Amino acid sequence: xxxxxxxxxxxxxxxxxxxxxxxxxxxxxxxxxxxxxxxxxxxxxxxxxxxxxxxxxxxxxxxxxxxxxxxxxxxxxxxxxxxxxxxxxxxxxxxxxxxxxxxxxxxxxxxxxxxxxxxxxxxxxxxxxxxxxxxxxxxxxxxxxxxxxxxxxxxxxxxxxxxxxxxxxxxxxxxxxxxxxxxxxxxxxxxxxxxxxxxxxxxxxxxxxxxxxxxxxxxxxxxxxxxxxxxxxxxxxxxxxxxxxxxxxxxxxxxxxxxxxxxxxxxxxxxxxxxxxxxxxxxxxxxxxxxxxxxxxxxxxxxxxxxxxxxxxxxxxxxxxxxxxxxxxxxxxxxxxxxxxxxxxxxxxxxxxxxxx
Numbered sequence: 001x002x003x004x005x006x007x008x009x010x011x012x013x014x015x016x017x018x019x020x021x022x023x024x025x026x027x028x029x030x031x032x033x034x035x036x037x038x039x040x041x042x043x044x045x046x047x048x049x050x051x052x053x054x055x056x057x058x059x060x061x062x063x064x065x066x067x068x069x070x071x072x073x074x075x076x077x078x079x080x081x082x083x084x085x086x087x088x089x090x091x092x093x094x095x096x097x098x099x100x101x102x103x104x105x106x107x108x109x110x111x112x113x114x115x116x117x118x119x120x121x122x123x124x125x126x127x128x129x130x131x132x133x134x135x136x137x138x139x140x141x142x143x144x145x146x147x148x149x150x151x152x153x154x155x156x157x158x159x160x161x162x163x164x165x166x167x168x169x170x171x172x173x174x175x176x177x178x179x180x181x182x183x184x185x186x187x188x189x190x191x192x193x194x195x196x197x198x199x200x201x202x203x204x205x206x207x208x209x210x211x212x213x214x215x216x217x218x219x220x221x222x223x224x225x226x227x228x229x230x231x232x233x234x235x236x237x238x239x240x241x242x243x244x245x246x247x248x249x250x251x252x253x254x255x256x257x258x259x260x261x262x263x264x265x266x267x268x269x270x271x272x273x274x275x276x277x278x279x280x281x282x283x284x285x286x287x288x289x290x291x292x293x294x295x296x297x298x299x300x301x302x303x304x305x306x307x308x309x310x311x312x313x314x315x316x317x318x319x320x321x322x323x324x325x326x327x328x329x330x331x332x333x334x335x336x337x338x339x340x341x342x343x344x345x346x347x348x349x350x351x352x353x354x355x356x357x
């Protein structure tokens with residue numbers, strides 16, 4: 001499978017996201033004469049969002065976040081182990097996937113878990129596939145000839161409208177509530193919701209209206225800007241402010257490129273990343289799977305990528321370095337509670353852009 005990303009404007013900020021957060025084989029290119037917008041850097045010497053949420057100046061807060069729960073039994077077991085036995089402390093669930101009921105039972109039995117939605121608009125594997133929850137008649141632009149979600153981000157961009165994207169986001173929220181849990185946050189599988197400005201607007205809009213935190217790095221962006229310099233633009237920071245003004249917390253930084261760690265034993269790399277975090281709230285994305293016999297037929301990333309992330313989270317050195325560095329572990333649940341405790345803000349409905357790339 002090849003993913004051709006049709007990116008422009010603000011979406012270029014997270015072009016690396018698509019190779020880091022889902023499929024294994026991804027090509028990135030700008031097509032049809034589209035050009036990257038040149039954005040203006042902003043001053044980074046501002047209070048961190050961690051400070052604005054009430055932590056002391058200089059505090060480094062960390063979220064170790066596991067993606068892809070609900071995709072398979074293997075993904076569920078790996079996620080449980082990373083959360084219960086390891087250092088991970090947050091998770092997001094792929095609501096259209098077949099093993100969601102199993103993971104939802106875990107969430108209901110552990111109501112304190114920081115469990116959000118890994119908003120899923122693609123179905124990227126060859127032999128394990130899923131349709132949109134809203135159904136093909138309602139969101140035809142999100143579906144392929146099999147009635148499943150498209151297998152890559154580029155085809156979502158080419159065929160789906162912002163209205164269809166919003167409908168599916170809301171359907172995934174509804175399923176979570178119907179199955180018995182209230183999501184603590186939302187993020188984006190394979191970065192699809194960051195693929196066009198219009199998709200991103202709908203993601204933020206729904207988050208503000210539903211008062212569900214959205215994963216968005218709007219702070220100093222030390223790590224993310226190494227992959228995408230545009231993440232330190234004034235325009236990008238303005239989106240973070242819109243989210244904050246809408247009553248939701250905002251991340252100061254994001255490390256999403258752990259998919260680049262190809263080796264099985266990678267704890268030293270995670271230690272280095274954790275030591276390198278700057279003041280503010282940083283989220284590190286993981287894919288923790290306990291691969292059983294059948295998982296190799298689902299994903300070629302089973303051993304070194306996904307199992308390797310699990311082994312790293314189970315390694316005691318992760319918790320040790322967090323303690324040594326004086327890092328505070330936090331969650332989207334706690335950040336929302338801290339945001340709610342501040343001066344009340346009447347949520348503003350984010351403006352939408354009814355354009356299709």
